[in-house]
Amino acid sequence: MSNKPITLAEKLWRDHLVVKGENGAPDLIYIDLHLIHEVTSPQAFDGLRLAGRELRRKDLTIATEDHNTPTQDIHLPIADLTSRTQVQALRDNTAEFGVRIHSLGDKNQGIVHVVGPQLGLTMPGLTIVCGDSHTSTHGAFGSLGIGIGTSEVEHVMATQTLPLAPFKTMAINVEGTLRPGVSAKDIILAVIAKITASGGQGYVLEYRGSAIRSLSMEGRMTICNMSIEAGARAGMVAPDQITFDYLEGRPHAPTGAEWEAAVQYWKTLQTDEGAVFDAEIFIDADKLDPFVTWGTNPGQGVSLMDSVPDPSSISDSSERAAAERALEYMDLRPGTKMKDIPVNTVFLGSCTNARIEDLRAAAAVVKGRKKADGVRMMVVPGSAMVRLQAEAEGLDKVFKDFGAEWRFAGCSMCLGMNPDQLGVGERAASTSNRNFEGRQGKGARTHLVSPVVAAATAVRGTLSAPSDLEA
């Protein structure tokens, strides 16, 4: 074995290599944890049944219901027949194959990427997959979280491995101190605006630097979550004391001697001094403003203090065409100040920004204030547990007094598979991860924002920072 310095991502690859691919074949990588949900699993279970195959490691598999579950009246049968059928299929399949499931109404139900960390199943040094592109979230712990398609879900069910081609590595160095009102979401939106929505393609991103080190686990999860929005296969943060403190005592965290052994190994999960990344970028945290998107892909973002850009200033022809098309869809004109854009809806939720810290930050902004007339605000906790904790802290009352709707946990309006959708032409400030055409509803327009910008926007009715509010 050579002692060549290697990156964190390469260490995880090395430690999960089952068979090295030869003659152009991919490497066979062992999978530590497989998270499943109702949308991308039914055809995989069917595939197993048709081939007469077993689910190899039900003890490394866990299911929850999140994508198309309703966020109100959850005690009633799901009204939409196709959604109900899909959720029922997950319940039937997990029962047949002996997989643990947390169903609607269970205190551990919630968005799959919120549930894993909160149970302590997500920990450093793991390979984690899920039939969902935001599996990159789990990289915040120094694990390799990879979003996969349904064929790969079936592959993991049958073999607990995946054939994967090695990735390239990119360092995202974020140095400095964030100003008040600027958060993890603004860092990642700025990163994607800098490298574009496809700039991370083929790469695993490692977020590094003093601004990342000072973030909580929630903030790191927000950043890693959106790695896929830069086209990357995964995003990671090396584990440190903040990681260990978050994990210790959680239901599935190791204990006693196993904890000691784990921490000893986890401390080695750093990029070696002198290791070379295939690409490297730098972001100055000191100068970062709150960020907001103006277009229809997550790379089309600017500082909230700026204006809608003019496509004619873009040199690349296909990017220029995409910008023109985006402005038409978004019904925006170049030069309009971002802060002059009015919204109908504010959505605080999703696997990007619906953890307890996000809810606390938004609640602190709206506390004692009244929602702008004509604006609807929906607060959807990331998991049933987050909802319970928020209620214990009285956050639900803060949001309700403000005039927001307080909902049950799920993916909700992030992708509108359940009844939580925007109407044609409606415009939202959303703490979610995708501003694609029609993502939150047919003809709907999305501006991606941080939780505190979402909250300030709900107060003023136009895209706003907390600093825009009167004391």
Place this chain on the structure above:
Amino acid sequence: MEKISVFEGVAAPLKRSSVDTDQIIPAVYLKRITKTGFEDGLFAHWRAQEPDFVLNQTIFQNAEILVTGPDFGTGSSREHAVWALRDFGFKAVFSPKFADIFRGNSGKQGLIAGVISESDMEAMWAAIDANPGIQAKIDLPAQLVTIGELSVSFEIDEYTKWRLTEGLDDIGITLQNEAAIAAFEAKREAWRPKTLPAKGV
């Protein structure tokens, strides 16, 4: 899986870049629990809202080959995007750049995701525009696509090409490594998490 070698089909131009999987198939169409029948969701919003959209034109109704702009298949990992293309009748998609997950999903389902240069993309669009409804010929072993007089080479990774031309199932290939997987599992550290028995319930 069926072996893929040489075939012909009508080529359709999709002159857009950054076509994410929410455009290829909106989320509301993902609720089916079968693996077929997703053709109604393919580009559903564009087909509904734009009468001139390429797949609304009679001449492209039976298209089997799609030539699209860069950054095709970005965003959500939904394999339904591949199923929708396949169920509509597409057997190959050509683009200067594919999102990683989409390209992987295509390979699993026998949909060729061939990478071409931007200039070849323009040339293919021009060849189709000059003769709408023209058949394109795909030669997977030679990595060539021919439209009339135009012949363009495309990239596909060697392993996927081998699997598609041999019609091999990925899971079957992996299970040949059963002994290596079992050996790996045997030395797996005790601290690594297990979902069962369930804790915290």
